[in-house]
Amino acid sequence: MGQILVTGGAGYIGAHTVKRLASAGYETVVLDNLSTGHRDFARWGGFIQGDVTDAAALDMVFGTRQIDAVVHFAAASQVGESVTDPLFYYQNNVQGAVTLLAAMRRHQVDTLVFSSTCAVYGPPFDGLLTEDHPIGPISPYAHTKRMIEQILEDCSRAYGLRALCLRYFNAAGADPEGEVGERHLPETHLIPLVLQTALGQRECLQIMGDDYATPDGTAIRDYIHVQDLAEAHVLALAHLRSGGASGALNLGNGQGHSVRQVVEAARAVTGLDIPVRLAPRRAGDSPRLVGDATRARAILGWRTQFADIREIISTAWAWHRLEPHGPRPF
Ligand SMILES: NC(=O)c1ccc[n+]([C@@H]2O[C@H](COP(=O)([O-])OP(=O)(O)OC[C@H]3O[C@@H](n4cnc5c(N)ncnc54)[C@H](O)[C@@H]3O)[C@@H](O)[C@H]2O)c1
Structure with a gap:
């Protein structure tokens, strides 16, 4: 078995997931530009400081390691900031995802788990939102996530990419063993x-x-524990690697x-x-x-x-x- 590339693995949810992947026996390598992540959060596998919008950095990662699958957390994710600086969000998130997908294609890696969000849903907001609820992102941040979901759907159809979009509700809590937790600077959660x-x-x-x-x-x-999210990523990888279908799944309580x-x-x-x-x-x-x-x-x-x-x-x-x-x- 090769390695799992975890983009954004030095961030809050990524770090908890890398720890859980390691305990499930996966070998991981984190690619993170440390824009909002922390070097001390990336300690359960390999670490490379780099940017997902940088095709050469991605070629170096895919070209020098045997990567079997990618878990893509890397994104800017502050709703308010996305309203005041939308271009940064489209560049970092959408361009980052496209650059990553192109690199995966060049290096024949066809399995991806993507961090999406409940913010892709539109009104009405009462009741429980299922995956079939109307899509209607409000913020530029949510628009970037929805665009990436669409790109993944198109790539699945065209190139046989196998991708699960995990639509998290509000991640919360910390590693019950206290080794990692939530550290957003600035904090908005x-x-x-x-x-x-x-x-x-x-x-x-x-x-x-x-x-x-x-x-x-x-x-x-809807607050969902980060450890439960981490577990869902391990299951999502197993699902895709055993031939399970692509699609979008809600992760909430x-x-x-x-x-x-x-x-x-x-x-x-x-x-x-x-x-x-x-x-x-x-x-x-x-x-x-x-x-x-x-x-x-x-x-x-x-x-x-x-x-x-x-x-x-x-x-x-x-x-x-x-x-x-x-x-x-x-
Ligand atoms: N926290 C939540 O409640 C929540 C809810 C829904 C979706 N999400 C999504 O989950 C993912 C992780 O969220 P988080 O709360 O852990 O955020 P975070 O900011 O702690 O983690 C994001 C990580 O990505 C890195 N990163 C950002 N842009 C990058 C780039 N261009 N290249 C390389 N690395 C880059 C950051 O340095 C950081 O380590 C994000 O995609 C976010 O949109 C989070």
């Missing part, structure tokens, strides 16, 4: 922001909008929690006060995104270990309390 506020590293948590059409007015998301409910759960887990302040809605955000992962369970045999929001927050709390790379002073 709710649970780390809440916990950094609990730790006094932030003055207060800004609630971005309380006028959504939800029971308490704050946005509702099927339970929605509002911002206020997450803050309450974090207060319960930490036993600390978490001051909040209301702020305007963030551009590009949907009111509610909760997923139906029946298809992933049926096709991959995926079972989640962490369904309870408090349990998810507890693993994140264990990480953030010891994390030396908290936010810069406010």
